[in-house]
Amino acid sequence: xxxxxxxxRVVIDELLSGVREGRGGSLVIHGEAGIxxxxxxxxxxxxxGSAADGAGPLRVLxxxxxxxxxxxxxxxxxxxxxxxxxxxxxxxxxxxxxxxSALSLGPPVAGDRxxxxxxTVGVLAAAAADTPVLVVIDxxxxxxxxxxEAVLFAARRLxxxxxxxxxxxxxxxxxxxxxxxxxxxxxxxxxQGLGPDDxxxxxxSLTPAVSAEQFEQIYSDTAGNPLGxxxxxxxxxxxxxxxxxxxxxxxxxxxxxxxRLVEMPERTRxxxxxxxxxxxxxxxxxxxxxxxxxxxxxxxxPAEDAGLLLADDEQVDFRHPLMRSVLNSASTxxxxxxxxxALAEALAQVPGEAAADARAWHLAQAVLPPDDRVSExxxxxxxxxxxxxxxxxxxxxxxxxxxxxxxxxxxxxxxRAARCWQVAGRTGKMIPLLDEALxxxxxxxxxxxxxxxxxxxxxxxxxxxxxxxEMIDGADEVEQVDAARASLMYADAAIAHFMRGEPVELLxxxxxxxxxxxxxxGVARPxxxxxxxxxxxxxGHRAQGQQLLTEVVPVLLEFPPMPRAQEFAHAAFIAMWxxxxxxxxxxxxxxxxxxxxxxxxxxxxxxxTVGAELAFRTGRWRQAQAYADESVELAKETRQPNVxxxxxxxxxxxxxxxAAEALRLIEVIDEVTTRFExxxxxxxxxxxxxxxxxxxxxxxxxxxRLEQTGQLPVAIHTRDQSIVPWAFxxxxxxxxxxxxEDAQRLLEEIAVDEAPxxxxxxxxxARTWRCRGLLATGKSAIxxxxxxxxxxxxxxxxxxxxxxxxxxxxxRLRRGRQRAESRTHLRRxxxxxxxxxxxxWAQRARNELKATGETLDRGTGPAADLTPQELQVALxxxxxxxxxxxxxxxxxxxxxxxxxxxxxxxxxGLRSRNDLSVLAEAPx
Numbered sequence: 017x018x019x020x021x022x023x024x025r026v027v028i029d030e031l032l033s034g035v036r037e038g039r040g041g042s043l044v045i046h047g048e049a050g051i052x053x054x055x056x057x058x059x060x061x062x063x064x065g066s067a068a069d070g071a072g073p074l075r076v077l078x079x080x081x082x083x084x085x086x087x088x089x090x091x092x093x094x095x096x097x098x099x100x101x102x103x104x105x106x107x108x109x110x111x112x113x114x115x116x117s118a119l120s121l122g123p124p125v126a127g128d129r130x131x132x133x134x135x136t137v138g139v140l141a142a143a144a145a146d147t148p149v150l151v152v153i154d155x156x157x158x159x160x161x162x163x164x165e166a167v168l169f170a171a172r173r174l175x176x177x178x179x180x181x182x183x184x185x186x187x188x189x190x191x192x193x194x195x196x197x198x199x200x201x202x203x204x205x206x207x208q209g210l211g212p213d214d215x216x217x218x219x220x221s222l223t224p225a226v227s228a229e230q231f232e233q234i235y236s237d238t239a240g241n242p243l244g245x246x247x248x249x250x251x252x253x254x255x256x257x258x259x260x261x262x263x264x265x266x267x268x269x270x271x272x273x274x275x276r277l278v279e280m281p282e283r284t285r286x287x288x289x290x291x292x293x294x295x296x297x298x299x300x301x302x303x304x305x306x307x308x309x310x311x312x313x314x315x316x317x318p319a320e321d322a323g324l325l326l327a328d329d330e331q332v333d334f335r336h337p338l339m340r341s342v343l344n345s346a347s348t349x350x351x352x353x354x355x356x357x358a359l360a361e362a363l364a365q366v367p368g369e370a371a372a373d374a375r376a377w378h379l380a381q382a383v384l385p386p387d388d389r390v391s392e393x394x395x396x397x398x399x400x401x402x403x404x405x406x407x408x409x410x411x412x413x414x415x416x417x418x419x420x421x422x423x424x425x426x427x428x429x430x431x432r433a434a435r436c437w438q439v440a441g442r443t444g445k446m447i448p449l450l451d452e453a454l455x456x457x458x459x460x461x462x463x464x465x466x467x468x469x470x471x472x473x474x475x476x477x478x479x480x481x482x483x484x485x486e487m488i489d490g491a492d493e494v495e496q497v498d499a500a501r502a503s504l505m506y507a508d509a510a511i512a513h514f515m516r517g518e519p520v521e522l523l524x525x526x527x528x529x530x531x532x533x534x535x536x537x538g539v540a541r542p543x544x545x546x547x548x549x550x551x552x553x554x555x556g557h558r559a560q561g562q563q564l565l566t567e568v569v570p571v572l573l574e575f576p577p578m579p580r581a582q583e584f585a586h587a588a589f590i591a592m593w594x595x596x597x598x599x600x601x602x603x604x605x606x607x608x609x610x611x612x613x614x615x616x617x618x619x620x621x622x623x624x625t626v627g628a629e630l631a632f633r634t635g636r637w638r639q640a641q642a643y644a645d646e647s648v649e650l651a652k653e654t655r656q657p658n659v660x661x662x663x664x665x666x667x668x669x670x671x672x673x674x675a676a677e678a679l680r681l682i683e684v685i686d687e688v689t690t691r692f693e694x695x696x697x698x699x700x701x702x703x704x705x706x707x708x709x710x711x712x713x714x715x716x717x718x719x720x721r722l723e724q725t726g727q728l729p730v731a732i733h734t735r736d737q738s739i740v741p742w743a744f745x746x747x748x749x750x751x752x753x754x755x756x757e758d759a760q761r762l763l764e765e766i767a768v769d770e771a772p773x774x775x776x777x778x779x780x781x782a783r784t785w786r787c788r789g790l791l792a793t794g795k796s797a798i799x800x801x802x803x804x805x806x807x808x809x810x811x812x813x814x815x816x817x818x819x820x821x822x823x824x825x826x827x828r829l830r831r832g833r834q835r836a837e838s839r840t841h842l843r844r845x846x847x848x849x850x851x852x853x854x855x856x857w858a859q860r861a862r863n864e865l866k867a868t869g870e871t872l873d874r875g876t877g878p879a880a881d882l883t884p885q886e887l888q889v890a891l892x893x894x895x896x897x898x899x900x901x902x903x904x905x906x907x908x909x910x911x912x913x914x915x916x917x918x919x920x921x922x923x924x925g926l927r928s929r930n931d932l933s934v935l936a937e938a939p940x
Contacts, residue, residue: 017221018055018056018059019210019214019215019217019218019221019242020210020211020213020214020217021052021055021056021059021210021214024045024056024205024207025056027043027205028043028056028059028060028063028182029063031043031060031180031182032060032063032064032150032180033068034180035064035074035148035149035150035178035179035180036068036071036074036148036178037178038148038177038178038911039175039176039178040174040175040176040177040178040179040180041175041180041181041203042171042172042174042175042180042181042182042202042203043180043181043182043183043202043203043204044183044184044185044199044202044203044204044205045057045182045183045184045185045204045205045207046184046185046186046187046204046205046206046207047186047187047206047207047208048187048241049186049243049336049337049338050241050242050243050244050336050337050338051207051208051209051241051242051243052207052210052242053184053185053186053207054154054184055242056184056207057152057154057182057184060152060182061076061078061150061152064076064150071148072147074147074148074149074150074180075143075144075147075148075149075150076149076150076152077096077097077099077100077140077143077149077150077151077152078151078152078153078154079092079093079095079096079152079153079154079159079163080153080155080158080331081153081154081155081156081157081158081159081160082155082158082296082297082331082333083158083295083296084294084295084296084297084298084374085158085160085295085370085374086158086159086160086161086295087160087373087374087377087397087409087412087413088160088370088373088374088401088409089118089160089162089163089401089404089405089406089408089409089410090118090119090132090160090162090163090166090404090405090406091160091163091370092153092159092160092163092164092167093118093119093132093136093162093163093166093167094119094163096151096153096163096167097136097139097140097143100139100140100142100143101119101121101139103139103142103143104116104139106138106139106142107135107138107139107142107904108138108613108615108904110125110131110613110614110615111131111135111138111614111615111904112135113125114131114132114134114135114405114614114615115131115132115135115136115139117403117404117405118132118162118404118405118406119404120368120369120370120404124403124404130169130615130616130617130618130654131405131614131615131616131617132162132166132405132615133165133166133170133615133617133907134169134615134617134907135615136166136167136169136170137169137170137173137174137907137908137909138903138904138909140170140174140177140179140909141177141179141903141911141912143179144177144178144179144909144911145910147178148178148179148180149178149179149180150179150180150181150182151167151179151180151181151182152182153167153181153182153183153184154184155184155185155186156183156184156185157186157187158295158296160406161406161408161409162405162406162407162408162409165408167181167183168199168202169653171183171202172201172202172653173907173908173909173912174909174912175912176909176911176912176915176916177909177911177912178911179909183202186337208240209238209239209240209241209242210240210242210245211240212235212240214240215231215235215238215240215242215245216231216235218242218245218246219231219234219235219245219249222245222246222249222250223249223252226249226252230252234248234252243335247272247273247276247336250272250276250323251272251275251276270338270341270342273336273338273339273342274342274345274346276322276324277324277339277342277343277346279322280318280319280322280324281315281318283311283315284315284316284317284318284319285343285346286311286315286351286355287311287315287316287319288316288319288324288325288334288339288343289343289347289351289352289355290302290305290306290309290311290355290358290359291325291332291333291334292334292340292343292344292355293352293355293356293359293378293381294332294359295340296332296333296334297331297332297333297359298330298331298332299327299328299329299330299331299332300366301359301362301363301366301371301374302332302359302362304362304365304366305355305358305359305361305362306358307362308358308361308362309354309355309358316332323335324336324339352381353381353382353383354382356378356379356381356382357378357379357382357383359374359375359378360375360378360379360382363375363378369400372393372396372397373397373401373413375393376390376393376394376396376397376413377394377397377416379393380394380416380420385419385420386420386421386422387420388420388421388422388425390417390420391417391418391419391420391421391422391425391429392417394413394414394416394417394420395413395414395417395421395429395432397413398410398411398412398413398414398417398432398433398436401413402436407436407437407439407440408436408437408440408442410433410436411433411434411436411437411440411442411445412433414429414430414433414436415429415430415433415449417429417433418430418433418449423456426452426456427453427454427456427457427459427462427466428453428462430449430450430452430453430456431449431450431453431462431465431466431469434446434449434450434453434469435469437449438469438473439618441618441654441655441656443473443476443477444477446469446470446473447470447473447474447477450466450469450473453466454466454467454470460493460494460497460498461494461497461498461501463490463493463494464490464491464493464494464497464498464501464502464505465501467486467487467489467493467494467505468487468490468491468501468504468505468508470486470490471483471484471486471487471490471505471508471509472487472508474486475487475508475511475512475515476657479692479693479694480512480515480516480692480693480694481512481516481693483509483512484509484512484513484516487505487506487508487509487512488505488506488509488525490505491503491505491506491509491528491532495532499532499533499535499536499540500532500533500536500537500538501540502532503528503529503530503532503533503536503540503541503543503544504529504539504540504543504544505529506525506526506528506529506532506544506547507525507526507529507543507544507547509525510522510525510526510529510547510550510551513525514696515692515694515696515697516693516694516695516696517694517695517696517698517699517728517729517730518696518729518730519551519554519555519730520555522555523551523552523554523555525547525551526544526547526548526550526551526552527548527551529543529544529547529548530544530545530547530548532544533545539575539580539583541571542568542571542572542575542580542583543580543583545564545567545568545571546565546568546572546583546586546587546590547586548564549561549562549564549565549568549587549590550586550589550590550593552564553590553593553594553736553739554593554736554739555736556736558594558736558777561590561594562594562596565587565590565591565594565596565599568587569587569591569599569603572584572587572603573602573603573606576610577606577607577610577611578610578611578614578616578619581607581611581619581622581623582622584603584604584606584607584623585603585604585607585622585623585625585626587599587603588600588603588604588626588630589626589629591603592629592630593736593738593739594738595738595777595778595779595812597630597633597634597813600630601630604623604626604627604630607619607623608620608623608624608627611623612904612905613904615907617650617653617654617907618654618656620646620647620650621647621648621650621651621656621658621661622647622658622660624643624644624646624647624650624661625643625644625647625658625660625661625664627639627643628640628643628644628647628661628664628665628668629664631643632664632667632668633813633814634813634814635813635814635815635816635848635852637668637671637672637816637852637853637854638853638887638891638935639891640664640668641665641668641884641887642884642887642891643664644661644664644665644668645665645884645885645887645888646884646888646906647661647665648661648662648665649884659685659688659689659697660697662681662684662685663681663682663685663697663700663701665681666678666681666682666685666701666704667700667704667707669681670704670705670707670708670711671707671708671711671816671852671857672853672854672855672856673708673711673712673854673855673857675708675712678704678705678708679705679708682701682704682705685697685701686698686701689701695728695729695730696730698728698730699725699728699730699731699740699742700740702721702722702724702725702728702742703721703722703725703740703741703742703745705717705721706718706719706721706722706725706742706745706746706749707745709721710722710745710748710749711854711856711857711860712856713856713860715749715752715753716753718745718749719746719749719750719753719755722742722743722745722746722749723746725740725742725746726742726743726746737766737768737780737783738777738779738780741783743762743765743766744766744783744784744786744787746762747759747762747763747766747787747790748786748787748790748824750762751787751790751791752790756791759787759790759791760791763784763787763788763791766784767784767787767788768780768783768784769781769784778808778809778811778812779808779812779814779817781804781805781808782806782808782812782817782818782821783805783817784805785801785802785805785808786801786802786805786821786824788801788804788805789801789802789805789821789824789825789828790824790828795832795834798825798828798829798832802821802824802825802828805821805825806818806821806822806825809821815848815851815852816848816852816854818848819844819845819848819849819852819857819861820845820857822841822842822844822845822848823842823845823849823857823860823861823864825838825841826838826839826840826841826842826845826861826864827842827864829841830842830864830867830868835868835869838864838868839865839868839870842861842864842865842868843865845861846858846861846862846865846872849861881923882919882920882923882924883916883919885916886916886919886920886923887935888906889902889906889908889913889916889917889920890916890917890920890924890932890935891932891935892905892906893913893929893932894929894932894933894935899913899914899917920932
């Protein structure tokens with residue numbers, strides 16, 4: 017029976033109504049122990065199981081977290097989706113394989129830790145295809161972390177399906193504030209104590225003779241906590257009727273539970289201690305453990321009869337969560353370790369990996385370290401967890417194995433723990449472990465590996481300059497015994513140099529990496545060659561860089577893309593700088609498609625940011641926006657740093673005239689790069705501010721920002737303007753502002769006429785001749801310069817650059833009173849800008865056309881009002897994906913795809929899937 021809770025039941029009823037109507041939703045119920053969360057879940061389950069509003073009952077999938085299973089990866093998920101495992105064949109094969117591996121239903125598969133998250137979305141969506149589903153999770157705080165991660169990921173992606181997720185989690189009153197960040201995007205409902213009237217009704221239902229004075233004291237002590245009221249009423253019932261309670265103490269509930277414990281027979285208390293040690297264990301295991309220490313099933317009966325224990329054929333646990341801590345406080349260390357030892361012995365008789373894992377953890381609480389056997393069993397548990405994708409649980413197991421291991425074994429175990437924390441995205445846990453491992457190890461190769469990992473983590477978490485010293489010193493130490501490791505360390509050090517805006521030092525590091533990799537086996541050589549190629553190009557040595565890249569790409573493509581995602585992304589970037597867009601496309605298609613197929617959400621954000629740059633350069637701006645948005649959102653969901661994703665999103669807003677949003681993102685980026693003393697990205701953000709002002713016609717602001725860009729140390733040392741073309745944009749700003757001498761002087765420094773270092777750059781040639789056209793005098797000179805620029809554009813798939821040249825050519829022709837000829841170029845520029853959805857640039861073209869005497873309506877792109885996810889869906893479908901294929905690629909449900917597609921058609925006026933191709937195409 018539910019006492020009170022009218023408002024809470026209304027919220028739950030609204031969730032259930034939405035699910036019945038095909039609308040998804042999530043509700044996180046939180047509150048202290050005993051506050052009534054489970055009662056509300058039981059109410060929801062009962063309501064879901066009955067027909068309502070002309071609709072049939074919902075399918076209910078439920079699970080409860082138990083402390084005893086909190087270290088067993090995917091134990092909770094296995095219980096939750098067990099009833100619908102027959103739907104696995106409906107998932108993409110890689111996702112189905114990942115889920116089978118996680119649940120120990122299939123062989124281990126290599127993959128991303130988020131593959132199971134993607135598969136969870138798919139299997140829940142499949143379950144709701146015919147009948148709406150309610151997912152009920154009690155005691156989420158005890159659910160294993162891998163299951164929790166999968167469930168919360170699904171909760172944020174099933175809003176348009178007939179799936180409701182109702183989650184209960186125990187929180188302490190002073191820690192509830194942190195839930196907003198942890199459960200961002202999910203509706204939350206804090207459960208507080210019952211009011212006086214409902215509490216009095218509950219109290220009288222339990223103890224009809226309770227006096228007004230006694231009730232006031234009970235209510236004061238419990239603040240309306242229902243389970244607390246039950247316990248104090250029970251304590252009151254065992255006293256003389258009407259007798260006052262003990263003077264009020266904060267611990268009265270604990271005292272009441274301790275008093276009930278004292279009333280139990282000694283053998284029953286020992287039996288209850290087994291339940292406490294099991295953390296809500298399996299009934300069969302607890303019963304076996306009781307036999308180990310000479311107890312019988314009858315010894316549990318007094319506690320069960322008194323309502324202290326709740327047991328069925330599967331699980332046994334305490335009615336009140338505080339009873340576990342009361343038992344532990346009332347027992348000796350010897351008694352507690354004996355209980356864990358008995359449970360471990362009982363689990364040895366139970367087949368299966370889950371039992372073996374639980375046994376290892378009980379042994380860890382039954383003996384004192386060091387103990388080689390316990391260390392070995394924990395390491396085996398960690399290995400099993402890692403193979404199933406449960407890296408969080410694996411990290412804890414390896415860390416505990418190190419505590420029990422010998423001095424010789426500990427460094428390697430600590431390193432394995434650190435690796436698992438890294439894969440799990442909890443890099444803050446790594447540094448202390450790596451510090452300890454380094455202090456303990458005297459193996460040169462192992463020390464090199466430890467220092468490499470520590471430097472890499474510090475590069476992303478702390479200051480890149482400190483990470484540089486770590487990796488370079490470590491490379492020097494290991495160079496003589498492990499050249500491949502030293503090479504990889506120098507290659508990663510180059511990333512830190514890039515973050516710090518140090519191109520000269522970057523070149524030196526990549527050169528050393530390349531030298532050390534000669535003759536090594538495995539990945540060191542291609543990794544170093546990609547890095548060295550980039551270092552050469554950034555420093556203006558295009559010919560050498562292109563040669564190295566041309567040689568290494570076929571080698572790189574022989575490797576599986578996912579494990580080498582960073583190198584695929586870096587190589588694609590370098591190919592773009594060298595204007596080899598087909599190679600960049602090939603590399604990115606390989607790694608992005610494989611990552612999507614495998615649900616590898618951990619590597620997608622980085623790859624999508626590079627995809628955003630490629631799409632931007634080649635004029636597929638809607639695709640660039642979709643990639644940047646997806647990259648940022650996935651990074652947020654998977655708790656990864658992604659400042660470059662924010663930059664590409666900011667740049668997309670800037671060129672499309674969305675100044676406020678662009679500047680807001682740039683402010684965030686600048687704060688991060690300043691805090692981490694990594695000014696490398698300042699070159700891009702300051703240039704973007706200049707480009708924004710240039711597009712809006714604010715020449716003073718454009719010049720100020722672009723001059724600021726040129727004064728950055730990274731700009732002074734980065735010689736190749738194909739990476740960030742701030743100088744060419746500054747020439748344009750000078751020329752348009754009437755500062756011809758400044759423009760001419762700068763242009764002479766950066767002009768490219770033919771092939772720099774034997775490698776033709778049509779982009780640099782086009783920009784050079786465009787600037788010359790802006791500065792030329794005389795009709796023939798203007799026409800010749802812009803003609804040369806347009807010839808170079810003909811060899812480039814970069815419509816934005818072409819449209820800018822056409823705009824400036826048209827402007828100069830119009831000012832030279834060649835109005836008819838100017839209209840041809842201005843119309844084409846306007847057409848491209850509108851296709852790109854670049855309104856500020858389009859307005860400039862429109863103004864110029866108006867000045868020639870032509871009037872035009874203001875146009876808008878067909879995707880102007882689409883949300884980021886609507887655009888992502890439209891573009892995937894435009895490339896030929898079916899709804900089910902689009903759902904798999906974007907880790908959404910098919911109903912969510914259908915929902916977004918209907919909005920796309922409504923907003924754009926497009927009528928068919930074929931029509932969507934207009935959103936994906938670049939201007940011709």
